[in-house]
Amino acid sequence: MGGLVLRNVSKRFGPVGVIDDLSLEVGEGEFAVFLGPSGCGKSTLLRMVAGLETLSAGEIHLGRRRIDALAPGERGVAMVFQHYALYPHMTVRQNMGFGLRNVGMPATEVEAKIAQAAALLEIGDLLDRRPAQLSGGQRQRVAIGRAIVKQPEAFLFDEPLSNLDAALRARTRVELARLHQQVPSTMVFVTHDQMEAMTLATRIVVMNAGRIEQVGTPIEVYRRPATRFVAGFIGTPAMNFLPVAAVEAEGARATAVLADGMRVPTAIPATRLPAGPLTLGVRAEHVVAGQGSPAVVEVVEHLGERTLIHARLQDGSALVYAEPGDSALRAGDAATLQADGSAVHLFDGAGRAYHAGLNP
Amino acid sequence: MHGRRTLGDHLVLAAVVLLAAIWVAPIAWIVGLSFKPNDELMRSTGHLLSPPFTLKNYADILGASSVFAWMLNSAVVAVGQTVLTLAVASAAGYGFARTSFPGKPVLFALTLAAFAVPEQAIIVPLHTLFAEADLHNTYAALILPRLAFPFGVLLMTQYFKAIPAEIEEAALLDNASRFKVFWRIALPLSLPAQATLGIYTFLHAWNDYFWPLVSATKPEMYTLTVGLASMQTNFAQTEGIGFLMAQAVFAGLPVLVLYLFFQRHIVTAVAGGAAK
């Protein structure tokens, strides 16, 4: 076992830069989730760790070894691919045993490892089937089983849940979390699904266009997003962004005046704010109805446990807010809305975030 | 099939039966003629179904002492060509599909260009080449020139490309060497293409006439096609029609037997080749 260290890693495909000078340490036994939109370089990064893609620059260390020049099989990692990549012509047992037999493990030992992993994943009765005879969820388990038997120093998962239907995805998510408790290896998990990241990660690495935007626990990235990108990417519905017309200092705190005249007294220290245009960010659950600016309801989403109301302020900006339970509001109704100043964020022109209390 | 057949089903069935009949008719005609005395056929070929019938044509073939030796030659050449073509096409196809090396596009383009070269254009240089190497009248001469088979290389290249790269990458992570990935993963997964190419190559080799005719000049090195042709008299088309037909049936028999054995594979190979 050991931690994974990426040091100044870059990747270019010809003239196109995909990963740009990325450095990161993933602690031993950590469940790190790389979260980012499609095409931001997550798979490329994972494939570089696995040895399926060369590095243009930088170093990768796992445990005490530098691994970036080693062959894929010698790196001590196991990968679970997005499309499972099971060997179609082999049974489940052969799929799981292939890697062990390749390093010359005796047959009895191979059998024992397969049996152990099969029990853990509850796939004991599937061992003599071929991949084509398995459901998507079962294939997924076999792919995980094939990784587990190797007892790697680090597991690499490339969006392994994205091919499952919603119900199965939710269940497998929980099972993966449980698995990490039973197999406490370092895990690196890549996804574009923030829900997966929030439920699985001990640490989330938010990526955008080949760079790291923020590294933090799920609650940290949710409560204190480092950039406007992170703020907009994490959370459902996405955070509301409203242009700030003016900032007034009230004591040490800044009060933001929005374009439609709404005054939002924040808990953000005024002295830290830069000159130049600012944007206010507020999540739907931190918008309060019944006071503040007039707005018109446009769309009402009844989700059962809460209701999302899409409204428009007088200056034309859109604002989504959430009410617990059901709501009697309908499209066309009038409402008054106020952002809860204690929970808002401000972003400068470069996307840098300013929060209440201590700023980074 | 379950349930009632619709009118459309009946029409399709009728069309298939009709096509099959059209297809089979000449073969039935050949088989029929092969059992008739040659002197009757000289006068008329119109009384296929009425006696007299004779086995003399087949007896004449089997009477030629070399027939089984020629058949063995054909088998060696056809099997050798098939096995070696599969080996060459698979190796080259995998190389083109999965590796990158300087000059690969040029090499691939050259391979494709070989498609456009007709057999007749190279038969003379080929003959000279093997004459200078003193290889005529050997199995090597009968087999080797046919191994450069661009269609086979192209087929295998496309097939290997269609295998998801992730499967092979998973094997690399499973400590398999490049060769092992080829041998244990890619090759088994390409079996349908191997079957298509193998059957095609075998039939082509078995029926081949031009090159063996040019290269094998000694009767003991004749393949079956060349050997049978050598038995024909000058006026076979008029005086020996029954014998000619019996030869055709005889030469086609081993292929027919093979077909009966491998029918299922051949059908899937051809269908799979079309659907891919």
Ligand SMILES: Nc1ncnc2c1ncn2[C@@H]1O[C@H](COP(=O)(O)OP(=O)(O)O)[C@@H](O)[C@H]1O
């Ligand atoms: N082999 C390659 N050659 C050229 N560009 C590539 C290659 N692989 C990936 N890319 C590009 O790199 C970027 C990141 O891809 P990827 O790592 O697959 O993103 P993600 O997994 O985050 O969706 C994409 O723009 C993609 O087009």
Ligand SMILES: [Mg+2]
């Ligand atoms: Mg990806």
